[in-house]
Amino acid sequence: MNVIAKNSRLPLFIVALALAISALLGAYFFWRPAPETGNLQGEEVAQKASSSADVAVAAAGMSNEERNATEALVRAYILENPEIITEAVEILQQRETAKRLTSVQKEIVAPFPGAEAGNPKGDVTIVEFTDYSCGFCRASVADVKRLLTEDRQIRLIYRELPILSPASREAAAWALAAARQGKHQAFHDAIFAAGPPSAQSIRTAASKAGLNLSEAEAFAVSREAKTEIESNLSIMQQVGFNGTPTFVIGNQILEGALGYEALKAAVKKARDQG
Structure with a gap:
C-alpha cells in the first residue's frame, strides 16, 4: 500500500519539477541582466525553483534516491527532446505578450x-x-x-x-x-x-x-x-x-x-x- 501511495504522488513531483525547469528557462531567457549588474535575478529564481522542488519531494514522501532517479529521467528526456525548450520559451513569450495586450485591448x-x-x-x-x-x-x-x-x-x-x-x-x-x-x-x-x-x-x-x-x-x-x-x-x-x-x-x-x-x-x- 505504501508503494502504491508513493507512486500516486510521484506525478506531483514531476509536475513541480517541470514548473521549476520552466522557471529556470524564464529566468535565463527573459530576465538575463546586463553583465555589470550580475546574475542576482537568475539566482533568485533558481533558488525559488529549487525550493518548490523540495516541497514537492516532501509532499510525495520521496527518498533522495527516488528524487535523483526522477531528476535523471527528466534530464534525459530534455536532452533527447531539446525542442521542448524552444516550445516552452515560445509559450512563455506568448503568455507575457498576452498580458501586455490586455492592458491596451x-x-x-x-x-x-x-x-x-x-x-x-x-x-x-x-x-x-x-x-x-x-x-x-x-x-x-x-x-x-x-x-x-x-x-x-x-x-x-x-x-x-x-x-x-x-x-x-x-x-x-x-x-x-x-x-x-x-x-x-x-x-x-x-x-x-x-x-x-x-x-x-x-x-x-x-x-x-x-x-x-x-x-x-x-x-x-x-x-x-x-x-x-x-x-x-x-x-x-x-x-x-x-x-x-x-x-x-x-x-x-x-x-x-x-x-x-x-x-x-x-x-x-x-x-x-x-
Missing part, C-alpha cells in the same frame, strides 16, 4: 474614425498594424481581402505603424486623412498597388482614391494625425511586437505575411474562444 479595438473595413458589427475583430513601405504588408493585402469577402462577420481595424522610412510616415498620415474623408480602404489599396511610397506616389494614390487633395495635405501634417501615429507606435512598444504586418485577432498576436489559411485559422480560434 480597449485602445487597440477603438479605430481611428474611418480606418476600418468589413462588418462593423462582426463577431471577430482583426486589428492590422501596417506600414506602406513593408513588402510583407503588401503581400498580405490579397489574403486579407479574400478573408473579408468570404467571412462577412469580420471587423477589420487598420492601425498605421510607419517604422521603415520617412515616406512610410507620410503615407500613414495621408491614410489617416483618407479615413477622415471616408476613403481609407481606397487609398490603402491604391498606395500598396503603387509600390514603395514616395511623395509622388502618395499623391497619385490619393487622387485615385478620390481624396480632396488640399484637405488631405492639410490633415496629414496636423497634430491629430501625428498623435494617432505616435499612439500606434506606443502600443507596439507596450505590447512588444517587432514589426509589420502584425495582426491582433482576439488574444492572438501574429506577425508577418501569414497567408490566407493561417489568418482564417486564427479567426476560427478567436471565434471558438468567444
Whole structure:
C-alpha cells in the first residue's frame, strides 16, 4: 500500500519539477541582466525553483534516491527532446505578450474614425498594424481581402505603424486623412498597388482614391494625425511586437505575411474562444 501511495504522488513531483525547469528557462531567457549588474535575478529564481522542488519531494514522501532517479529521467528526456525548450520559451513569450495586450485591448479595438473595413458589427475583430513601405504588408493585402469577402462577420481595424522610412510616415498620415474623408480602404489599396511610397506616389494614390487633395495635405501634417501615429507606435512598444504586418485577432498576436489559411485559422480560434 505504501508503494502504491508513493507512486500516486510521484506525478506531483514531476509536475513541480517541470514548473521549476520552466522557471529556470524564464529566468535565463527573459530576465538575463546586463553583465555589470550580475546574475542576482537568475539566482533568485533558481533558488525559488529549487525550493518548490523540495516541497514537492516532501509532499510525495520521496527518498533522495527516488528524487535523483526522477531528476535523471527528466534530464534525459530534455536532452533527447531539446525542442521542448524552444516550445516552452515560445509559450512563455506568448503568455507575457498576452498580458501586455490586455492592458491596451480597449485602445487597440477603438479605430481611428474611418480606418476600418468589413462588418462593423462582426463577431471577430482583426486589428492590422501596417506600414506602406513593408513588402510583407503588401503581400498580405490579397489574403486579407479574400478573408473579408468570404467571412462577412469580420471587423477589420487598420492601425498605421510607419517604422521603415520617412515616406512610410507620410503615407500613414495621408491614410489617416483618407479615413477622415471616408476613403481609407481606397487609398490603402491604391498606395500598396503603387509600390514603395514616395511623395509622388502618395499623391497619385490619393487622387485615385478620390481624396480632396488640399484637405488631405492639410490633415496629414496636423497634430491629430501625428498623435494617432505616435499612439500606434506606443502600443507596439507596450505590447512588444517587432514589426509589420502584425495582426491582433482576439488574444492572438501574429506577425508577418501569414497567408490566407493561417489568418482564417486564427479567426476560427478567436471565434471558438468567444
